[in-house]
Amino acid sequence: MASPINFRHLYYFWVVAKEGGMARAAERLGMAVQTVSAQVRSLEQTLGHSLFRPAGRGIALTDAGIVAMAHADQIFQLGEQLPAAVREAATGQGLRLAVGIADGLPKLVVRHLLQPALEDPRVRLLCLEDNIEGLLSDLALHRLDVVLSDRSAPANPNLRLYSHRLGEAPLAWYAPASLAGRHAGPFPDCLAQMPVLLPTGQVAVRARLDQWLERSNLRPRVAGEFEDSALLAAFGRSGMGAFPASRWSHEELMHEPGLRLLGECPDVVEHFYLISAERRIQHPLVQRLLQVSRDGAA
CATH class of the missing domain: 3.40.190.10 (Periplasmic binding protein-like II)
Incomplete structure (x- = not known):
């Protein structure tokens, strides 16, 4: 079984990559260079791969480091969104629904498909358009709640996705x-x-x-x-x-x-599909979309 990731170590790695060097990262973090370097080495030992390589007088990301950086970016971007999301949920100020829209999907149809969710006065809708591959990757990383597409999700052993017929x-x-x-x-x-x-x-x-x-x-x-x-x-x-x-x-x-x-x-x-990263839908607005679809097909 793989060792769990220490997110503090991941954060230090992320800052080093952002700052472009150990010394600048240590200055930003208010820590000794040796401490930051040790934390990054611990992360490399956990992952089993070097994340940085020498480059001139500085360092650069290895291929493994580039992948780790991409994931770290997504993790910490989600972390930045967490306080606002919790505050909105706790105060009832809004119910966020992040929807990925496949770039071939008719835009006039999108509003029709989302209309049941728009009837909830709490909704705060975020719509992002991209190719289906990019959207499904974001969905698997929980950056999106659902994806709307004109086809079901393609088989991919690395992604656990579920396609629901929407209409x-x-x-x-x-x-x-x-x-x-x-x-x-x-x-x-x-x-x-x-x-x-x-x-x-x-x-x-x-x-x-x-x-x-x-x-x-x-x-x-x-x-x-x-x-x-x-x-x-x-x-x-x-x-x-x-x-x-x-x-x-x-x-x-x-x-x-x-x-x-x-x-x-x-x-x-x-044909129109709603694609989710969970078999059992928890988001109340997504539940509403699927319920209206089922009622219309009955």
């Missing part, structure tokens, strides 16, 4: 009225006559859209591909081409003057 929505096609008026005809055949915008292959629904176009014998001219759905819709509204969007986005899209619904393709469905 699904069919797609519909939209186009500016000026573009739709120049290419009259029944849907979906009219798509063959106009430029279209599509999500990139990184977005889960792209493969299902390609299959639907193939089944419909449609080979439209693809004028653009976008990973960000909000950007895709913005270029579509500007007149660049017809574009697909979730039916959950319909009300917001119809607020745009001159935008027309071309038609629906109910057999092309976007």
